[in-house]
Amino acid sequence: xxxxxxxxxxxxxxxVLSYKALxxxxxxxxxxxxxxxxxxxxxxxxxxxxxxxTGPDTASFYAIGNAIQLTAMSGIYxxxxxxxxxxxxxxxxxxxxxxxxxxxxxxGRSLVHILDGxxxxxxxxxxxxxxxxxxxxxxxxxxxxLTILITTVSTAGFGLLMGCLSLVTVNVMFINNTVYFLLxxxxxxxxxxxxxxxxxxxxxxxxxxxxxxxxxxQVIAGASFVEVAPLLAGEILIGMCYVATGYLLxxxxxxxxxxxxxxxxx
Amino acid sequence: MIANLxxxxxxxxxxxxxxxxxxxxxxxVVIQPLLIATMAIYMxxxxxxxxxxxxxxxxxxxGLWTSLLFRGTFGxxxxxxxxxxxxxxxSPTSLGTVVIGKTLASVSVSxxxxxxxxxxxxxxxxxxxxxxxxxxxxxxxxxxxxxxxSFGLLISPLMAVNLSLTGWVNALEYPMYILxxxxxxxxxxxxxxxxxxxxxxPYWAARALHLTSSGVATVPDVxxxxxxxLLLGGAYIAISxxxxxxxxxxxxxxxxxxxx
Numbered sequence: 001x002x003x004x005x006x007x008x009x010x011x012x013x014x015x016v017l018s019y020k021a022l023x024x025x026x027x028x029x030x031x032x033x034x035x036x037x038x039x040x041x042x043x044x045x046x047x048x049x050x051x052x053x054t055g056p057d058t059a060s061f062y063a064i065g066n067a068i069q070l071t072a073m074s075g076i077y078x079x080x081x082x083x084x085x086x087x088x089x090x091x092x093x094x095x096x097x098x099x100x101x102x103x104x105x106x107x108g109r110s111l112v113h114i115l116d117g118x119x120x121x122x123x124x125x126x127x128x129x130x131x132x133x134x135x136x137x138x139x140x141x142x143x144x145x146l147t148i149l150i151t152t153v154s155t156a157g158f159g160l161l162m163g164c165l166s167l168v169t170v171n172v173m174f175i176n177n178t179v180y181f182l183l184x185x186x187x188x189x190x191x192x193x194x195x196x197x198x199x200x201x202x203x204x205x206x207x208x209x210x211x212x213x214x215x216x217x218q219v220i221a222g223a224s225f226v227e228v229a230p231l232l233a234g235e236i237l238i239g240m241c242y243v244a245t246g247y248l249l250x251x252x253x254x255x256x257x258x259x260x261x262x263x264x265x266x
Numbered sequence: 267m268i269a270n271l272x273x274x275x276x277x278x279x280x281x282x283x284x285x286x287x288x289x290x291x292x293x294x295v296v297i298q299p300l301l302i303a304t305m306a307i308y309m310x311x312x313x314x315x316x317x318x319x320x321x322x323x324x325x326x327x328x329g330l331w332t333s334l335l336f337r338g339t340f341g342x343x344x345x346x347x348x349x350x351x352x353x354x355x356x357s358p359t360s361l362g363t364v365v366i367g368k369t370l371a372s373v374s375v376s377x378x379x380x381x382x383x384x385x386x387x388x389x390x391x392x393x394x395x396x397x398x399x400x401x402x403x404x405x406x407x408x409x410x411x412x413x414x415x416s417f418g419l420l421i422s423p424l425m426a427v428n429l430s431l432t433g434w435v436n437a438l439e440y441p442m443y444i445l446x447x448x449x450x451x452x453x454x455x456x457x458x459x460x461x462x463x464x465x466x467x468p469y470w471a472a473r474a475l476h477l478t479s480s481g482v483a484t485v486p487d488v489x490x491x492x493x494x495x496l497l498l499g500g501a502y503i504a505i506s507x508x509x510x511x512x513x514x515x516x517x518x519x520x521x522x523x524x525x526x
Contacts, residue, residue, distance in 0.1 A: 027433075029430060029433050029434075030433035030434075033433055033434045033436060033437040034433075034436055034437070037434075037437040038436050038437040038439075038440070041437060041439070041440035041441055041444070042440055044440070044444060045440040045443050045444050048444060048450055048454050048455070049306065049309070049449050049450055050309060051454070052449070052450035052451075052454060053306065053309040053310050053313070054309060054313075171289045173289075173290060174289035174290065174292075174293055177290070177293045177297075177298070178293060178297055181297070181298055181301045182301070184301070184305070185301050185304060185305045185308075190305055190309065191305060191308040191309055195308045195309070195311040195312075196308060
């Protein structure tokens, strides 16, 4: 029982501390710039670009797609940097030296970013409603919240995998930026999947977000749980695959680094 | 004069070397514009393919701006972080001369954005890309470079004087894409934003490059764009001169230059 309560404590304290460590620069101004204004700019730019390319009736398609994609800001950048930051700040050696449960330590790095990511998506959807006229009157709001939660969790799962890569590369921001933009292009946030060649469509379905964005669009258009359930189930499955792969890599890198004595080598 | 040009050349060469190994800049100058171009091309699938050159020019402009914004923001601040700023300020060459060399490098490298987008659109997507009015287009490109350099000269000291502004740098990328009309005309925007666009040299640059590449440019149109770029460029330089004075005063009189 004590072991269980210790694990839970480590999970939550690790989650909060890693978030605090990442946002040690946290002040209202940069937070507003990064988490409120920049997302609004992204939604506006891609919605205007999309409506210029395909006509004014398609604004909702782009606005919803980009609002949901914003979860990648926390899920990819935040989670990756929380894990990669352990090495940069020299704390990885203590983390791997502790007897704490590795899986909970690993998963804990994503917890606050999931909450933050959901908040970002909700903010994006509010912007989309206020400035771009997205209509939520037909949406089942609890189902939309569930869709946001599932999509955010699966994206954070992908972030955990990317975070493991950050343990073996110095250029984590390069990877993050590239992955973030690849998601913008190929997750269906800005381009209908049918516009891509078949092999790209198949690859897009291996990404997080792809099904979540489709589900969110359908829920906002009035779809019921039964109609979007297969998409949500697929999104959960994809997320779990990424978490599992990430955890395996995390454990493998730990073993390898300990054996070679390269825990803090760059 | 010759000594100053030598400093510009040295700063230029050093900055090019730094950019060549800076993956963040490689992302901003090559990968991001390419992905934006790819996205726009797929968005336009099944529609008017003659818009291909518009996409190439527009995505190239995004690379120009991203590079200028980030290099400009961290141009002086990077020296501050590395502890080399005092040395530069204390040297007989003016800080502005060094920044000119660095900005020239960043603008020159970022022309790669347009080249890469052109290559991908032509070779991968097989789009018919023709620059309809090549002479005015390349003349516009040269004036664009001058206008962007002058804008960079404004950004660098501004960000050095107001460190809190650097926190906003991520939020300043897309607004220029939007207000500059890089990938869609500013007519899509509310009318009240248009005067802001008119005060931005990148807007006139994008307008000149789009008009001349698409072949719809008239002589008065192009001349207006060139005149506005030169006029605004002059204004940016005048303001930046004042800002450089503030930076130097902080360095030499207040001794607060390296304080964060």
